[in-house]
Amino acid sequence: MSRLAGKTALVTGSSRGIGRATAERLARDGALVAVHYNADADAAGKVVAGIAEAGGKAFAVKAELGVPGDVDTLFEALEAGLKEHGASGLDILVNNAGVMGGVAPEEVTPEIFDRLVAVNAKAPFFIVQRVLGILQDGGRIINISSGLTRFANPQEVAYAMTKGAVEQLTLHFAKHLSGRGITVNSVAPGITNNGTPVFDIPEVVEQMAALSAFNRVGETRDVADVVAFLASDDARWITGGFLDASGGTLLGG
Template sequence: MSRLENRTALVTGASRGIGRGIALRLAQDGAVVAVNYTNNEAAAKETVALIEEAGGRAFTVQASLGEAGAVEKLLDGVRAGLTELTGSATLDILINNAAATGFAGAGPSSVTEEILDNCYAINAKAPFLLIQKALELIPDGGHIVNISSGVTHAAFPIQIAYAMSKAALEQITLHMAPVLAPRNITINTVAPGITNNGDPVFDNPEAVEQMSALSAFKRVGEVSEVADIVAFVASDEARWITGSFVDATGGTLLG
């Protein structure tokens, strides 16, 4: 039996990059996956197609997390999609992956109120509300994984707004863990480092060499490597782990 057979999962921001990799891996392990996206419907449908080609089941759900009413819209779509595919709206696994990331270069002096509001709305507020409202769908023994970043544990001033908001996400993990434990629901943080997510920068050998130097393994990470870690934390094999920060940076934080 596959690790996640007869399980269901929601992965936010799953149309590309790490989110897509996580969705593919959870489906490979047997889960029915709700693929959330913001604007790129074609990319989300491609994620679903890749899952179906491999023999899995998935469906897309559009919701622009961070906007008013987006969490409710997302969960309505998840309920409908899961009911259609499985006959039940039960959600076993929630992966909070969607993030506002486009502020590299905005150091402390150039961070605006708008940037802060956007980062916190998508990276912290939306995951909190999604957990809060999804708990009625998550059964006892479910799993929640928040995708953070290694920048919360190292100094990268040009990513200060992003790092601040991801640090808030990690606090959600920490403080929700004892609240969810009586229901045997685990909640953990997985923090990737520099990962080849398909961004054009990874086509630049000089840039890749510089990024590789930060890792203990002297290379950049691959999406599949992060997805493998998330799949473990989202499974019953990790049932004795909760409230944890899982360093998935390839040793970038070793100093």
């Protein structure tokens, strides 16, 4: 496939999970992909190597998000990588990087809350703000939200709040950037096998699968394919949208 031939993309948090699958899919479609990672250089290197082995093009960029100077660090590495590959602008931004809480509401501390907001909401806002200087007209911004903005899990209330903020980021920037032909959309995954140990426990996977209308947990490619659609010209008439990619989680019996 080559529908993204000549395009450039940045996928944050793409050394593993949904981000990795997205980076691989966009590269397979022909884009030059910047594979962002926080700390695991080996994992990011494997993603880049795998893309190259499959005939695609990619490079890694390191930046810890949610700390002072994070966006400057990210874009210095991004712009250097683009220049090295003969590109100057960006066509596709996928805000995927995020952290979860995983504690009861009573146990959320100000420090936990602030960390979730910094990584999941503040960083995407300022990444979008910064990218506007190099994002091509007609570009794509795709923000990864969560099905938890539509169904409840009290242990992730603070996380869900930050993803609600991401959806507002999508809505308002979609209006703001419409004059440049830039589309901005949200994708909301549900329970997705991201390789964490819980997905190695059959009885737990069975319980999680039962929440989906398809009676299975999501795979990272299920979400990556939705992102790839939004990144393509086929989605040129969709902006400010919310795409549920949860496999029909909690639709009812």
